[in-house]
Amino acid sequence: MADIHIEEFYRDSAIALVQLYSVFPRRINLFVEDIAGPDEPDEFGLHSPRHMACFGALLWLEEEGLLRYIDTIRQEALDQAVLTRNAFIRLxxxxxxxxxxxxxxxxxxxxxxxxxxxxxxxxxxxxxxxxxxxxxxxxxxxxxxxxxxxxxxxxxxxx
Known part of the structure; x- marks a missing residue:
């Protein structure tokens, strides 16, 4: 059995890629809560580890050349995200x-x-x-x- 964080990574990545494919080539704001579920920051304004893992997965997808975005919206979304050519072709x-x-x-x-x-x-x-x-x-x-x-x-x- 895989570690739970790896299972969540695959799920988050798949959901993000499918969302982007469904609107391709239009750019969208890709919200972490739409992928990983609702999150309430703690009293210090910090997100849960689950939320941050999903956000990290989105950043990793960009680093690996599967999506592009203009900027982040705090740690809550990717602004103007779109699939790369390679990801679109693969999907x-x-x-x-x-x-x-x-x-x-x-x-x-x-x-x-x-x-x-x-x-x-x-x-x-x-x-x-x-x-x-x-x-x-x-x-x-x-x-x-x-x-x-x-x-x-x-x-x-x-x-």
Whole structure:
């Protein structure tokens, strides 16, 4: 079992990337509370460790070239965030059927290459990494989301 902070990192990263993909190429303010949930700063104005971990994940995504932003809004949001070209391409890329078939997705994941029961446009949409991440987030099963994020962003490009 993975450490809880790594599971939260994968979940936060997946949610942020899917949010940005859903509005691409428009820039948006990416709020930590929309990803990690509500947070009440303590009497000194400091955020919870959970909030700060999510904020750190967003900053890390930028450092690794998956998103860009203009500025931070305190430690509460990224101002004018957008996916980078590499992240957009990765999320739009078809996921390998064999790899995704092994995931425990709540709904059918990537359609089989010879599945003619769906229109071609639907098959193409459901074969992308962003669809796999959406399904993994929806399923709420951390090991599935962890494996999906590892496969989507830590596998060599084109896989």
């Amino acid at each position: 739009s890329t078809p996921a390998p059927y064999d790899l995704v078939a092994a995931l425990d997705l709540p709904e059918p994941g990537v359609p089989a290459p010879d599945d003619d029961s769906l229109p071609r446009s639907v098959r193409q949409d459901r074969s992308t990494w962003v669809h796999v991440l959406r399904q993994s987030i929806k399923g709420g099963h951390s090991p599935t989301l962890n494996r999906a994020m590892q496969a989507a962003f830590f596998a060599p490009a084109g896989n």
